[in-house]
Amino acid sequence: MNDKAFTFQTLHPDTIIDALFDQGIWVDSGLTPLNSYENRVYQFQDEDRRRMVVKFYRPERWSADQILEEHLFAQELLNDEVPVAAPIAFNNKTLLTHQGFYFAVFPSLGGRQFESDNLDQMELVGRYLGRLHQTGRKSRFVARPEIGVKEYLIEPRAVFEHSALVPAALKERFLKATDDLIDAVMAQWHGRFNTLRLHGDCHAGNILWRDGPLFVDLDDARTGPAVQDLWMLLNGDRAEQRMQMEMIVEAYEEFSNFNLDELALIEPLRAMRLVYYLAWIIRRWDDPAFPQNFPWLTGEDFWLRQISIFIEQVKVLQEPPLQLTPMY
Structure with missing residues (x-):
């Protein structure tokens, strides 16, 4: 796949409509872009007034096997009555191709925004996450990666070192802050947990x-x-x-056991997300959507703030981890 395809420059509205037509779908509305930086996602209505969503996967990110594992996991969850958005099959295939792009079609499932400060909603989310993980433990991903320090810290650190987006005058300070954060995470990262198939980005x-x-x-x-x-x-x-986590864990454990040792991973995982997310933006900078939506990345003030954020997270990592009351 060439660089233009990687940045979606060859994905035009006519290409999308042709791809859908090949699957017997007549688009009877415009293509409304939905919020997604990594992939390209559009909502539309077909000739039968059904609302659907088409998702074109970013080339060279996931292999066909990795995408199919996502689809199979979604279908397993649906079969177990866990409410998720799962792709529609066409001729028994959920992963479709057109002009070198992988894509999938989903039903358009509306809903209100989850209220993260609503404890009743949070409790129900905890209960359903227990069910989601109950399904997640039934088998293993083979092609999809595992969360770990290599992908989330070591490889992003190399991205920072070689990126021209980090101001030269601040690069040494920024890399020092990154190294200190990596060291702090490594001191706290432990192996006292079992792994399972996850949603992975459950915010x-x-x-x-x-x-x-x-x-x-x-x-x-x-x-x-x-x-x-x-x-x-x-x-x-x-x-x-702490109050929120106690509520989530109590609801979660109606369906799945929760290992309290994993509470010590919360701040390491937060640090890993900070580092990985920033490297992700840098890696995608050749996609025109990224400079347009993240213009502040080129300013020195941003990098000074990142240095401060990394330093502060090191301090947090040195504090005792979140603990729940003994009843759990």
């Missing part, structure tokens, strides 16, 4: 509310510790986060 933006949670976007599904799907739901100060 409030990937949960819709329809008389209960609807989990969307399994694009980052990976193998890892269960707490990866829980910690991004937390918000507020430490006392609030």
Whole structure:
């Protein structure tokens, strides 16, 4: 796949409509782009007034086997009555191709925004995550990666070192802050957990509310510790986060056991996400959508803030981890 395809420059509206037509879908509306930087996702209506979503996967990110594992996991979850957005099969195939692009079609499932400060909603999300993980433990991903320090810290550090986006005058300070953060994570990262298939990116933006949670976007599904799907739901100060986690774990354990040792991974995982996310933006900079949506990345003030954020996260990592009350 060439660089132009990698940055979606060859993915035009006519290309999308032709791809859908090849599957017997007549687009009877415009293509409305949905919020997605990694892939290209559009909502539309067909001739029967059915609302659908088509997702074109970023070339060279996932292999066909890796995408199919995402699709199979989504279908398993649906079969187990876990509310997720799963792709539609055409001639028994969910992974489709057109002009070198992988794509899939999903039903358009509306819903309200999940209210991360609503404890009743958070409790129900915890319950359904217990069910999601119950399914996740039934088998293993073979092609999809596992969350670990190599992909989330070591490789991003190399991206920072070789990137011209990091101001030369700040690069040494920034790399020092990155190295200190990596060292702090490595000191806290432990192996006292079992891995399972995860949603992988379970934050409030990937949960819709329809008389209960609807989990969307399994694009980052990976193998890892269960707490990866829980910690991004937390918000507020430490006392609030402890109360939220106690509620989530109590609801979660109606369906799955939770290993309390994994609480010590919350801040390491947060640090890994900080580093990985920044490297992700740098890696995608040749995609015109990224300079347009992240213009602040080229300013020195941004990198000074990142240095401060990394330094502060090192301090957090040196504090005792979040703990729940003994009843759990």
